[in-house]
Each structure stands twice: as C-alpha cells, then as structure tokens.
Amino acid sequence: xxxxxxxxxxxxxxxxxxxxxxxxxxxxxxxxxxxxxxxxxxxxxxxxxxxxxxxxxxxxxxxxxxxxxxxxxxxxxxxxxxxxxxxxxxxxxxxxxxxxxxxxxxxxxxxxxxxxxxxxxxxxxxxxxxxxxxxxxxxxxxxxxxxxxxxxxxxxxxxxxxxxxxxxxxxxxxxxxxxxxxxxxxxxxxxxxxxxxxxxxxxxxxxxxxxxxxxxxxxxxxxxxxxxxxxxxxxxxxxxxxxxxxxxxxxxxxxxxxxxxxxxxxxxxxxxxxxxxxxxxxxxxxxxxxxxxxxxxxxxxxxxxxxxxxxxxxxxxxxxxxxxxxxxxxxxxxxxxxxxxxxxxxxxxxxxxxxxxxxxxxxxxxxxxxxxxxxxxxxxxxxxxxxxxxxxxxxx
Amino acid sequence: xxxxxxxxxxxxxxxxxxxxxxxxxxxxxxxxxxxxxxxxxxxxxxxxxxxxxxxxxxxxxxxxxxxxxxxxxxxxxxxxxxxxxxxxxxxxxxxxxxxxxxxxxxxxxxxxxxxxxxxxxxxxxxxxxxxxxxxxxxxxxxxxxxxxxxxxxxxxxxxxxxxxxxxxxxxxxxxxxxxxxxxxxxxxxxxxxxxxxxxxxxxxxxxxxxxxxxxxxxxxxxxxxxxxxxxxxxxxxxxxxxxxxxxxxxxxxxxxxxxxxxxxxxxxxxxxxxxxxxxxxxxxxxxxxxxxxxxxxxxxxxxxxxxxxxxxxxxxxxxxxxxxxxxxxxxxxxxxxxxxxxxxxxxxxxxxxxxxxxxxxxxxxxxxxxxxxxxxxxxxxxxxxxxxxxxxxxxxxxxxxxxxxxxxxxxxxxxxxxxxxxxxxxxxxxxxxxxxxxxxxxxxxxxxxxxxxxxxxxxxxxxxxxxxxxxxxx
Numbered sequence: 001x002x003x004x005x006x007x008x009x010x011x012x013x014x015x016x017x018x019x020x021x022x023x024x025x026x027x028x029x030x031x032x033x034x035x036x037x038x039x040x041x042x043x044x045x046x047x048x049x050x051x052x053x054x055x056x057x058x059x060x061x062x063x064x065x066x067x068x069x070x071x072x073x074x075x076x077x078x079x080x081x082x083x084x085x086x087x088x089x090x091x092x093x094x095x096x097x098x099x100x101x102x103x104x105x106x107x108x109x110x111x112x113x114x115x116x117x118x119x120x121x122x123x124x125x126x127x128x129x130x131x132x133x134x135x136x137x138x139x140x141x142x143x144x145x146x147x148x149x150x151x152x153x154x155x156x157x158x159x160x161x162x163x164x165x166x167x168x169x170x171x172x173x174x175x176x177x178x179x180x181x182x183x184x185x186x187x188x189x190x191x192x193x194x195x196x197x198x199x200x201x202x203x204x205x206x207x208x209x210x211x212x213x214x215x216x217x218x219x220x221x222x223x224x225x226x227x228x229x230x231x232x233x234x235x236x237x238x239x240x241x242x243x244x245x246x247x248x249x250x251x252x253x254x255x256x257x258x259x260x261x262x263x264x265x266x267x268x269x270x271x272x273x274x275x276x277x278x279x280x281x282x283x284x285x286x287x288x289x290x291x292x293x294x295x296x297x298x299x300x301x302x303x304x305x306x307x308x309x310x311x312x313x314x315x316x317x318x319x320x321x322x323x324x325x326x327x328x329x330x331x332x333x334x335x336x337x338x339x340x341x342x343x344x345x346x347x348x349x350x351x352x353x354x355x356x357x358x359x360x361x362x363x364x365x366x367x368x369x370x371x372x373x374x375x376x377x378x379x380x381x382x383x384x385x386x387x388x389x390x391x392x393x394x395x396x
Numbered sequence: 397x398x399x400x401x402x403x404x405x406x407x408x409x410x411x412x413x414x415x416x417x418x419x420x421x422x423x424x425x426x427x428x429x430x431x432x433x434x435x436x437x438x439x440x441x442x443x444x445x446x447x448x449x450x451x452x453x454x455x456x457x458x459x460x461x462x463x464x465x466x467x468x469x470x471x472x473x474x475x476x477x478x479x480x481x482x483x484x485x486x487x488x489x490x491x492x493x494x495x496x497x498x499x500x501x502x503x504x505x506x507x508x509x510x511x512x513x514x515x516x517x518x519x520x521x522x523x524x525x526x527x528x529x530x531x532x533x534x535x536x537x538x539x540x541x542x543x544x545x546x547x548x549x550x551x552x553x554x555x556x557x558x559x560x561x562x563x564x565x566x567x568x569x570x571x572x573x574x575x576x577x578x579x580x581x582x583x584x585x586x587x588x589x590x591x592x593x594x595x596x597x598x599x600x601x602x603x604x605x606x607x608x609x610x611x612x613x614x615x616x617x618x619x620x621x622x623x624x625x626x627x628x629x630x631x632x633x634x635x636x637x638x639x640x641x642x643x644x645x646x647x648x649x650x651x652x653x654x655x656x657x658x659x660x661x662x663x664x665x666x667x668x669x670x671x672x673x674x675x676x677x678x679x680x681x682x683x684x685x686x687x688x689x690x691x692x693x694x695x696x697x698x699x700x701x702x703x704x705x706x707x708x709x710x711x712x713x714x715x716x717x718x719x720x721x722x723x724x725x726x727x728x729x730x731x732x733x734x735x736x737x738x739x740x741x742x743x744x745x746x747x748x749x750x751x752x753x754x755x756x757x758x759x760x761x762x763x764x765x766x767x768x769x770x771x772x773x774x775x776x777x778x779x780x781x782x783x784x785x786x787x788x789x790x791x792x793x794x795x796x797x798x799x800x801x802x803x804x805x806x807x808x809x810x811x812x813x814x815x816x817x818x819x820x821x822x823x824x825x826x827x828x829x830x831x832x833x834x835x836x837x838x839x840x841x842x843x844x845x846x847x848x849x850x851x852x853x854x855x856x857x858x859x860x861x862x863x864x865x866x867x868x869x870x
Binding site (some may be wrong): 200 | 733744766
C-alpha cells in the first residue's frame with residue numbers, strides 16, 4: 001500500500017462567492033465555479049473525462065451536474081455530510097491515480113438558502129442524517145451537538161464558562177479578520193470579542209458568533225496525473241495524502257469517550273500525516289483550513305490534529321499561533337465561520353484557499369514561504385463523525 | 397381476601413397559580429394552584445409514571461392493567477396497551493381502557509376486584525389519568541388539574557381490604573363533552589348539586605350502609621369525589637360528616653384531576669391510615685360507586701416512603717402564556733427550522749422494545765450495555781464487535797448521570813429552550829437524549845438523572861412517545 005502521495009495534482013480550481021445568493025440557483029453556482037476552474041486549468045469542458053458531484057441536500061444523483069452539459073461521460077454523486085466536497089475530490093483523485101482517466105472534475109455545491117429556514121435543512125436537523133426511521137432520534141440542533149464539547153471542555157479544564165466564552169471568541173474574531181480580507185467570503189466584517197460574548201445564545205454555551213454561516217456556494221477542482229501536471233500549468237498543487245476516518249457511534253454509546261476530543265480527527269490526521277510523510281504538523285504545515293463549524297470545534301481540532309499539545313490549545317490561541325502572522329495560520333480565508341458553510345462545497349472551498357496559498361496567490365492573506373497545506377472536515381458530530389484530512393504541497 | 401396491595405401516583409411538577417389565570421383574564425381567582433401536565437406529558441405518559449410507581453411499591457407482577465380516563469390520546473387505539481408496554485408488562489397481561497365517565501376509576505377498580513375474586517387475575521393495576529380542559533376564562537379552567545394515580549388490586553400483601561361495595565348508575569347530565577368539544581361543558585351548579593350530585597352520593601352511601609349494616613361512625617376516613625372544593629364541602633355539610641373524617645380533596649394544590657382525583661385522595665388517606673382503620677371510598681360520575689376498605693397491618697411497611705405528600709407542592713410555577721402554549725390554546729409562531737420527517741410506523745414497530753420500555757442490549761462477550769439514540773437494536777457490539785451476541789438490557793429503570801449538556805435555543809419545542817444531554821447510565825451504557833422537567837439554573841455536569849416516558853411530538857395523527865431523562869427524584 002503506497003498511498004496517493006504525488007500521484008495526482010490539482011491543476012485548476014474555481015470557487016463562487018459564498019453567501020446568501022438569492023438570485024443564483026444550484027445551476028448558476030456550479031457553472032460559475034466550474035468555468036473559473038476550466039479557465040484556471042486552461043482546458044475546455046470537453047477535456048473532462050469523468051466527474052464527481054458532491055452535495056448533501058441540493059440534488060440527487062449525477063444529473064445535478066447537468067447544468068455543465070458534459071457530454072456522456074461517467075459522473076457520480078457523492079455525499080458524506082460535511083466532508084462531501086472533499087469526498088468528490090478524493091473520488092476524482094483516486095480515479096486518476098488508478099489510471100482509469102487522466103483529467104477528472106470534482107464539484108461541491110450547496111444551496112442552503114432556498115430552504116426558507118435560518119438553520120440547516122435536512123432529513124434531521126441534528127446534523128446526523130442517520131436519524132433512523134423510528135422517529136425517536138433527539139431533535140436537537142447542529143450547534144447543540146457541538147456545544148456538548150464546550151460544556152465538557154470547560155468542565156474538564158476548569159475554565160469558568162465566561163472565561164471559556166472569551167477564549168472561543170478569539171477564534172471567531174480571528175476568522176472574521178481573515179474573512180474581511182477575502183472578497184469571496186460570506187461575511188467580510190471584523191468583529192470584537194465583546195460582540196461575540198454578548199451575542200444571543202444559540203446552544204449554551206455557544207452564541208451566535210460561535211456558529212458558522214449558513215450559505216450558498218460551489219467550489220470545483222480539476223485533477224490530473226502528477227506527471228502530466230506541468231502540461232497544464234507551472235504551479236500545480238500535488239496531493240500528498242487523502243484520509244477519511246469514520247466513527248460508528250462509539251462516542252455516543254460508550255462511556256469512555258470524553259467529549260473533549262474527537263477520535264476520528266485524531267486517527268484521520270495521524271494517517272494523513274503518515275501518508276504525506278509529515279512528522280511535525282505544527283512545524284511542517286504552512287497553513288491549514290479546518291472545520292470550524294462551531295468555535296469550540298476549531299479549538300479541539302488544534303489539539304486533535306497535533307497543532308497544540310493536548311489540553312493546551314488555550315495557550316496557543318492566546319499567543320496568536322493560528323493568526324495570519326502566527327506560527328501556523330489556520331482558516332486564512334475566514335473559515336466556515338466567515339467564508340460560510342454550504343455543506344457540499346466546503347471541503348473544496350478549503351482546498352481552493354490552500355491551492356491559492358501554495359501558489360502564492362492569496363493576496364493580503366498570503367502566508368510566507370508556503371510548502372504544505374491541509375484541509376480538514378468533520379461530518380457528523382462529537383459521538384460519531386466523518387473526518388476528512390487532505391494534505392497538498394507545491395513541490396513533488 | 398381481595399384488596400388494594402399498592403398505590404402509586406404521578407403529579408406533574410408544574411403548577412399554575414389561579415391568581416395568574418385571574419390576572420390574565422381580569423377575573424376572580426378561586427385561590428391556590430392547579431397541577432399542569434408538562435408540554436411533553438399527556439394522559440398516557442402520566443399513567444405510565446403512576447403505574448411504574450405503583451408496581452415498584454407493590455413489588456408484585458401485574459397480569460392486568462386498565463386505564464381510566466376521559467382524555468385518551470386516541471379515539472381508536474387502546475391507551476392501556478401503550479401504558480402496559482411502557483411498564484414492560486408481559487404480553488399476556490389483560491389490558492383495558494375504561495373511558496367516557498369520571499366514575500371509570502372506581503368502575504375499573506370494581507372490575508379488577510371481581511376479576512381477582514373470580515380467580516381470572518392475580519394482580520390488576522388500575523391506572524387513572526386525566527388532562528381535562530376548561531374553556532379559557534371559565535370556572536373550569538381554574539378548577540381542572542392534571543394528574544394520575546394507580547392502584548393494584550390483588551389477594552396477597554393487601555394494605556386495604558375491600559370489605560364491600562355498592563354501585564348505582566344515574567343518567568344525569570352534569571359535565572360532558574361531545575366528540576367535537578375540547579373543553580368540558582357543565583350544567584348549572586345548583587342544579588347539579590341538588591338534582592344530581594348530592595342525592596346520588598347520598599343514595600349510594602345509604603345503600604352501602606344498609607347492605608353491610610354499617611353507620612358513618614364506623615369509618616375513620618371518608619374519601620369522596622366532588623367537582624370542586626365548594627361541592628366537596630357542600631356534601632360534608634349535607635351528610636353531616638365529622639370534619640375529622642373527611643379526606644381533604646387536594647384541590648387547592650392540584651385542582652380536580654378528573655378520573656385521577658378520587659384515587660389521589662385515597663393515596664393521601666392511605667399515607668396516614670392506621671391498621672384497623674376503615675375507609676369509606678366513593679367514586680362519582682353517571683352514578684356512584686362506594687367501597688368499604690379495611691386497613692391491614694401491611695400498611696405500616698407501605699408507609700415507609702411518602703406516596704403523595706411530597707409531590708403536592710410541585711416544583712415550578714408556570715405563566716399563563718406557557719400554559720396556553722402547551723395546551724395549544726393560542727397559535728404560536730412556528731419554528732423556522734424545517735419540520736421533522738414523518739416517522740415510519742414499520743420503523744417504530746421494529747424498535748418497539750426500545751421505544752416502549754427503553755431496552756437496549758448487553759453484549760454477552762464483553763458485557764457492555766448499549767443503546768442507540770435512534771433506537772436501532774445493535775447487531776454488532778460497539779465495544780468488541782462480536783456479532784449477534786446480545787441479551788436484552790433495560791435502561792428505563794437505571795439511574796444516570798449527566799456527562800455533558802447544552803441548552804438549545806434553536807430546537808423546536810413548546811417549552812424553549814430545550815435541554816439536551818449526554819447521559820451515562822449506572823452499570824454502563826450512554827445515551828444522547830432530551831432532558832425534561834429541568835430547572836435551567838441547576839443543570840450541571842454530574843447531575844443525577846432518571847428516565848421518564850414522554851411525548852416527543854405529534855405528527856400526522858401519531859403520538860410519538862419515547863423516553864427522556866429528568867432530574868432524579870432522590
């Protein structure tokens with residue numbers, strides 16, 4: 001088993017502006033992102049040999065991709081909750097690595113704002129689409145399912161809730177700052193810690209600004225064989241690892257799970273680092289896009305992904321380790337918090353930012369001397385999750 | 397010998413002050429409070445709690461269970477079966493609903509006594525539960541409360557022997573509802589008292605006295621149903637009962653709880669009764685049932701734990717706005733979140749043991765108790781991955797502790813904000829579930845919990861019941 005490392009390269013990407021795109025349908029979002037990617041890769045739609053379309057709620061089957069008018073090629077819809085966009089990229093990359101096609105398309109799209117709801121619409125609002133058919137699954141909201149982490153983290157580390165909320169607020173403030181530098185982000189405003197801690201409570205202890213934006217958007221990647229990448233462009237981005245790690249409700253059913261970490265994150269990232277040959281992620285990664293659906297999860301991810309020692313994310317947050325100027329900039333584009341979270345598009349949106357960073361095209365958000373970047377999603381929640389960790393680099 | 401072998405009660409923790417009702421309507425308050433079923437409670441859930449209390453206190457296995465009510469959640473579909481399933485009774489248990497009359501608790505009791513006497517049943521639990529509604533602004537809105545009680549009728553370890561009974565029926569229209577009525581209708585009070593209630597009860601008492609050659613002075617306690625405190629006091633005067641004899645009707649604390657009322661009064665009387673005491677017990681509605689009960693020596697042991705006195709006061713006073721919302725008296729703004737998908741009846745049926753009595757499974761290989769929050773019965777062990785090595789394991793009666801929690805302001809609920817928790821059961825097993833009956837200021841990691849059968853939601857004509865956790869009573 002030699003893994004995916006350096007077998008596949010991303011040679012084109014596109015991403016719509018995220019937000020409340022009232023005047024744009026799923027078809028507009030797909031076309032907007034895909035044509036940016038075609039142009040970026042310097043290819044025509046007819047050059048695509050196979051495609052994967054990822055969406056959670058915004059369409060069934062491969063026909064969701066019909067607005068692109070790809071002519072009679074293999075297309076498959078994939079869905080893996082919040083890791084959906086990353087799954088589309090994984091499928092396309094695996095196909096290229098397997099040698100069954102040379103140019104493949106990965107699309108992620110979500111049109112959340114057609115639901116008429118202020119929250120996330122779905123088969124279950126739990127963010128746990130395995131609601132079962134018996135109708136007894138608890139109907140708590142998505143923020144509630146992550147609030148358990150905050151309650152327990154504050155409890156285990158003896159952090160008074162008011163202090164804990166100020167700590168988490170720094171994450172939202174950082175991500176809003178990054179988003180304010182990004183014209184494609186859903187929100188482009190700076191916020192203050194006072195605003196965050198005084199915002200209405202959504203699921204105690206999480207308030208409004210601890211929760212990510214509910215947005216529309218699409219993002220697209222074009223992948224090819226690593227050895228063909230330079231035919232498309234001088235600065236392709238090479239895939240170093242692609243790992244998905246899925247829980248089976250262990251944390252939700254067994255008492256030994258602590259609700260201050262997410263096992264899927266830990267195991268998924270360890271495998272990704274091994275596949276990419278990374279020993280010290282904090283030192284070796286140039287930037288990371290992680291799943292800050294709720295502020296507490298970004299904090300836990302710092303520890304789960306080995307950026308901070310266990311129990312010591314607080315020190316790193318307070319030291320500014322993860323700001324644009326910090327040791328390891330995280331969510332340089334604003335993250336889910338500020339860029340927005342159209343579920344199926346988010347994984348590829350993260351990759352869009354890392355791709356631009358590695359090419360040195362991130363403008364005012366550009367990190368210094370980029371070499372390796374990571375994208376991370378968590379579908380599901382604490383108790384049972386779907387973790388995706390992808391690592392890419394600008395050198396082979 | 398046949399008699400009462402156990403009695404259990406359930407009173408919701410919520411109280412609505414009658415002054416609050418009066419204030420809302422700029423009306424006159426009759427004083428005191430009424431018990432109000434929580435937003436997730438109804439006749440069935442309260443009956444389950446009373447039945448479980450009765451079964452636990454009695455310690456005997458029931459082979460019969462009946463439910464006396466005028467407010468069954470279904471017009472067609474037996475409520476007693478839902479109660480029996482939640483109480484985890486065997487399928488051979490004989491279940492019956494007694495409906496449409498306030499006298500059904502004593503009618504069901506009489507049927508249970510006859511069944512045990514005849515040898516066709518050994519222990520029958522008679523539950524009585526009601527959530528009747530008086531129209532807004534009316535006398536009955538203040539008078540009517542919610543509650544449940546359960547008595548077990550058997551022949552062993554009797555605490556109150558049934559020495560005799562006497563019944564009459566009477567086609568009298570004092571309180572009624574048709575199929576289209578949400579609220580109880582009532583005839584004029586003076587007419588009801590003078591032409592119906594007083595003569596009917598009088599006639600039943602004199603019939604009982606004559607049949608068993610007794611006089612009123614032979615009874616240390618008289619426990620009788622009346623529509624409200626005024627009617628109750630009126631009968632005491634008319635019958636010249638000694639005030640010491642009369643069991644206080646509890647209306648000041650909980651209101652008239654319909655079919656549960658007489659049994660709740662009986663529970664209060666039994667809590668104080670002494671061996672050798674005799675109680676005159678009277679149920680009323682479309683006639684009258686009167687019983688002679690003789691207290692046995694078994695009562696002393698039964699009185700070790702309070703039956704009802706510790707529950708009368710309630711814990712939480714609610715506003716009229718909460719009451720109106722919970723009872724759907726006013727249309728309230730709908731949640732902005734999309735509706736839940738409708739439940740699947742086959743799916744519900746497959747997981748019926750989990751839904752009814754909160755059964756999970758325990759792995760025979762590694763011993764891990766386990767239950768899934770969506771009800772799926774495990775086939776492969778979550779801990780050791782052994783396949784199909786399970787025995788059923790009941791969680792409904794296990795205590796638990798709160799491992800983590802959140803107070804959810806987005807979740808659609810009639811009583812926002814919703815409380816949800818990760819709960820760890822004593823003896824193993826974890827469940828992520830809703831919490832109910834919480835004082836928000838007291839919710840904390842480590843809080844002790846117990847399980848309670850509640851209504852999760854109503855959709856497309858189906859009352860969807862399941863279990864929630866609530867703060868432990870002790």
